[in-house]
Amino acid sequence: MSPIDPLKTNVGQTALGSMSEQQIQKVKEYWGVDKPPLKRYFAWAKEALKGNMGISLLYRQDVTKIIWEKLKNSIILMGTAWILSGLFGVALGVLAAVKRETWVDKIIKSYCFLIASTPGFWMGILLIIIFSVWLNWFPIGLSVPIGMDMAEVTILDRIRHAVLPTVTLSVLGVANIALHTREKMIDVMQSDYVLFARARGESDWEIIKWHGLRNILLPVITLQFASISEIVGGTVLIEQTFSYPGLGQAAVIAGLGSDMPLLMGITIVSASLVFVGNFIANVLYHVIDPRIR
Incomplete structure (x- = not known):
């Protein structure tokens, strides 16, 4: 159903026009585009x-080789962004719940609503303008310095190139976790056992530590591991914005170039990452709350 013709895209209109019908048929057979879709899929x-x-x-x-090379770059972004967005999301959510209806809560909610409605590519461009163009703190894009031999590239070079894409992914992932954590924490803070704890003279920090965090742990784990799908999806736009050679940019290139084998491979790997995340969350439920066993 795609409007992109794989023959014209990969062979070129000019080259395709100079081929005979027999040559075109051989190219179609080589790529399998002359077979029915269902037969192609099962093959x-x-x-x-x-x-x-x-x-x-x-x-x-x-x-497989291409995906592995691209995944090594993307896993740095996704892993770091996933951890940072989870930590900041939970922290902001707990703080907003404890300071409910105060100026702190209103600022955090406003921030989350603003970030939740901000397109990822726009946030990436904004960070490039501020930190790369105006302040010249970080490189504009790519994963390594331009023109530098790979043997000369240091870990520090890779980190500097990964900072802005990682920050963009992290910032965008905070809102959902923070807002949901806030709601769960408010329920806990309004419970009878928290009221009893206050009557015993426990401080806010003791209540958060011994009652709040322990009782929102399962929802937090659910949100954190469910956010893997958002992180994986977000890398497509963010890597394209920063010209970062990862799995997301490879997916865009494969889609525009009608490279179906690569696009299918990336889809399978991305789905597997989401599946593994949800599976780990289910296992952790049993560890944290023995009643679930």
């Missing part, structure tokens, strides 16, 4: 189960 799925996801039409390399 792909059979090989994918064996670990063979095919050859990328654009990179002319094994799809």
